[in-house]
Amino acid sequence: MEDLEHVTKSDVRVNDVDLGIEIMSSDESIVNISSDNESVKSIDFNNTDIRQKLSSSHLQTMYLLAVLLLLYRDVSSADVVVGRKGNSTVLQCGEDLGDEIITGVIWKIHHINNSSCLSSYANLAKRGLQINNNCNTRMTLTNITLTIQNTQISDGGNYTCEMSHAEGTFFTTTILQVLAQPSVSLDRNSDGSLECRAIGGFPAAEISWIPHSDYINTSEIKDLDDTWTVISTYKSDGDNVTCLVSHPTFVNGWSQSIVLSGRTHYFWRIIALIIFSCLVIGLFLYCRYKSKAIPM
Template identity: 70%
Template sequence: MIGPLLILCIWGYTLSADVTVVGRRGNFTVLQCGEDPGGEIVGVIWKIHHMNNSRCLFSYGAHMRGGPQIYNNCSTRMTFTNRTLTIHNTQISDGGNFTCELSSTGGTFFYTTILQVLAQPSVSLDINSDGSPECRAIGGFPAAEISWIPSSDDINTTEMEALDDTWTVISTYKSDRDMVVTCLVSHPTFVNVWSQSIVSPVETKWELIWSLVGFAIFLFIALCIVYWNQKKIRTCSKKSLNTSPPQQVDGIAEETQEFEPYATYTQRENVVYWGTLKVTRLN
């Protein structure tokens, strides 16, 4: 290893230690190709090895036929100015190793920059459809870390990677006791640990049950009142129907009583007539 280093020094090559740059998804990121060499820059070559194992090349030649020329088979979101490589609208896939070869009148220099792109997750804590506290960290890179207070052996945590290289972490807390639980989310983009508390599902279920029982009692009482009122209305209607016709019946009864003496007299007269007739025939 000592031999190659001596040869590089004799030929005018200078190596530098790795530098780490942290960028944010959606922002612009600036990478410097080492320090000012103190002479005229002849050319710069960026050799980029992305985190997804893709490779590309970005080069700048100052003294070329027709003037300075730039070659770029990387993303069009990358621009070059002097010794600076700028990545616009930085994405997670832009992360990786950026090796810069700088040639100047003072020599040739090599610099390596490690780019790490972070994405802040969206965090929430709710009761899921099963009635359990569920803590979510969506769209983060790297994946967020979720923990609970109090700790439990019955915690289910899953991690899912999206097409844009971000991660979604879902952690579900299950408990059979009445308690308050707190979700803690850690991520490099957070200055402090995110935390939020929620009531355990046991208490929530009992509140729901008592609410349903109270509603059922109220509905039963309301139906009983409606039924009792309807029964009372029917009874009153029947009484009114039975008491109104008797006036007409009394009138008919009076006419019947007035007509009965005449009918009785006629019947008696006929009896006398038939009796007289029978006596005449015997004689």
């Protein structure tokens, strides 16, 4: 079996320039594995002529390089789309080709909860339009557009699209991130502590307090719809306390202050009680003094 004379790696650049690997045998036959933002060309490792030129170790190396190349393509060319829980989300499989006939589109979907599904259609000359969808009914496929109605947190994940037409097959990878805005409130408990809540957010909201206290207790609870409820309780001797809530859906954050006026009233009650006690004692002593001063 003839070994490779040399293995060379072509220029490796990021973003819109090809990442290619060139393998050249001694008889100058070349096998290329390349990737860019639009396409991936693969190699048939079962080809007899290629196997005659490559040793087992070289075949294993080519397998590894091909896998790494495809992984690089998925990460480097991925677009990020941010959706909102409850709204409609639209994903595009590449650019609109106008009047050019698309023979097939396949969406391979891997959700954040590790579930996966497939949505595809094929425009066959003899059978017409064939649609296959084993995803949930909220997802509809129209030409190169995938629409998700009433988007949920569980819809987030990796969406890889393969679009076929006359010039070949093109790949597009989209990462869908779904956000849910929390409902926030600040209340006082019966024991005098403050409680700040951020309900139904995704990701979980972050709660902080001004001024800081050593008696802050924060907990996170995951709800059935994959959103998070964050509850933070606060105890302090301060008179003016502010709860701060940060979340990706808040442009400037959320904050609310509360004045612990009950503590101030309690202070003045003590002062009034002291003054009243002094008056009573003074009156008692005065009366006693007057009684002793009157002659018998």
